[in-house]
Amino acid sequence: MRLSPRPKTALRSFAATVVAGLLALSGTTAATAQADSAPAATAATGPPELLIGQSTRAAWDDFNSFGQNADGGSVYYELRSGDWVNAAHRDFATLLADQGKTVQVGISWKDNPPGFTGGDEAAKAARSRAVTAEIAAGGHTAALDRLIAFTEAHPRARFKLRLDYEVSSYYHCTDASCSSYKNAFNRLASYLDSRSTAHNLEYVFHPVRGEFEAMYPGDAVDWMGVSVFAHELCLPIYDRGYLYNGTPPQNYDTGTTQCRNAYIGTDSNGNPAAVWRTFDHDANVLKLVKFAKDHGKPVILSEAGMMNFTADGGAPDGLEQQRGDLWVKRLFSLMNYRGPIPNLPGEYDLRGVIRSVSYIDLDFRYGWDGIDDGSFDFAPDTTWFVDGRLSRYGAAKASFCQGLAANGFTARCR
Template sequence: MFRRILTVAATVLVAAVLGGQAPAGAAPDRLLFIGQSTRTSWDDYTSFAAAPAGGSVYYEVKSGTWVSTGHRDYATFLARQGRAIQIGISWKDNPPGFNGGDEQVKAARSRAVTAEIGAGQYAAQFDNLINFVNAYPNARFHLRLDYEVSSFYHCTDASCSSYKSAFSRLRSLIDGRKRQNNVVYVFHPVRGEYQQMYPGDAVTDWIGVSIFAHELCLPIYDNGYHYNGQTTTLQCRDAYIGTDSWGNPAAVWKDWDYDGNVLKMMKFAKDHGKPMILSEAGMMNFTGGSDTRGLEPARGDLWVKRLFGLMDYRGPLPNTAGTHDLSTVIKAAVYIDLDFRYGWDGVQDGSFDFPVNSTWFVDGRLSQYSTARTSFCQGLLARGFTTPC
């Protein structure tokens, strides 16, 4: 009993530190996924914390298999333990039939492939994925039907019927061949096109969003150029519908900790009764063109606190009247936890590394930063994650 009293007291204290309240008597229900690509991030995270609920990997349509053996091995590692696995099923990055050209050419091919998937083509490219799902009935799969989908890469017309048809077709294909009920389907759009591209309530289980720098109103730097996010206030500025001195509706300027499109997507998800997953979340370059080491303890801690603050958002929305409680919308989060300075897999193996002044030149491993790590562990507890530190 004494231990339980201490645990409850600690939970309340942590919630107060993060500016929220621990839900009275509520069981933890949020899922934490760690990393993408390989076990590298898993191994770093579990060096200081209990094993999370799962991880994240990628599968591509063109080859009909995992993006690399590292993705396959990490997925197998998770599945054998019966854990949750987010799988990004991608065709926009490397569309079937694309053999070279600029981004416009690749995007045009991706749009065509989207329509072709909707028409029933490429079914055999999903055999390996479906067989993998069937081989691990105790695992849970969150399938993103492409990721960060956009009109540029997926819509053949303004209605975006091409992507909606592709989403429905893939769900029908996988549902028709899987042997157990352990799959959910994730719609993961770029933050400004969620309404236009939404596949519909009948086929969408979860809604995903990426959370990096600007989504938390922090600046992004690339090759010495600053874009997105204000460097001084570290906030976004947007207008929402408030009232003037006579009580009439009027635009009111407000400094935000969160991108307005993300907040409105959260309301959209709540209105449609869909839980959200932060499908990709990680730090980005904190400098204008130099090594980021040494800056993550301060900026990284702010990033972590805003990340967990987003999960407890209650307040106004841009261009929307009233205040809104969005504190129960986000039900899962994927923290990448990689040293991106050494490429997408974060492995210092002599392969591709990011340039020092690029967007992704950042060490995002929580093991390296005590303050950010402490805030992360506090956030897990205060926000009701099933696997706190």
């Protein structure tokens, strides 16, 4: 649908309204805004690391069918049972830790809260918030004893501990201040540090992409985590018969498969003006990376994987191949982003902030373990029903291998 042109006076009024709104959102003015041109300085040093996830050795074996020297992997542990989610997670963690590699551990309570006896999602979220407050008060620490013993038994390994993952106000905050989660994060980090003699633990704050600032726990954070699937790279997802992209439609360009946002630029007279353009990356992801840089924290892409981009039954063929390649290229371009950020003035250099990537190299059609054993499968034509194994792709695998080499990863392809 083509819109009728607006009168020039209406356009000027509209532009002024947009700029005022963007300036209010950014918390600054064009007169005081400064462009950010310096490369990032973060706590992490050395080459970026590649972790292969998640959950089982199946992902590790797929990467090693064409690559080598990955730095580690990703698994899950839960407070409710005080144990690994299952034996496959424990065995994968053991495989990695025995080699002195990095193990990212998602320590969960929101997915299966201690003391939750049943009910709908709202009831589970309420119990998760209560558990968060209990942790802040010193509860549930005994549930970490098995994990502490494991880390102590592998002093050469490094453990990135996500103190719950994709945390949000809905599941973790008892009030607007979110002191419940902030205090819980700090309490757990302090307790784990007090029990660790190997001193091989680092703590990951992994929020949903829009709540990083409100929930930030402070200096106890070693890494900022973020999930990167489809919307985070402005790509569509196929689900139950239709494509969706996280809309509203005016913020998405279906022709170029990009997000569409405004940032604060200047007009020919040097006055602040809304500049509309397309982006390959979600605004909240760019803002999270900037926030991490501003606080001197490196970023880990704690969960990164392809989704069901097309209506092809989840198989890696046809347009799925093209979209997979585009996904990989945008993933690595996020690591090297320089440019404007929606709603903010100036331009920013975010190179070098992302220091770790956990790629989920699994066939999601068969659930989180990626194994066709009948234990759990995703329904066909749903978001996760996709074969995300890089070995099944041509251009995407080639781009992934090129991205590893171009960005100085130790992991490489044969």
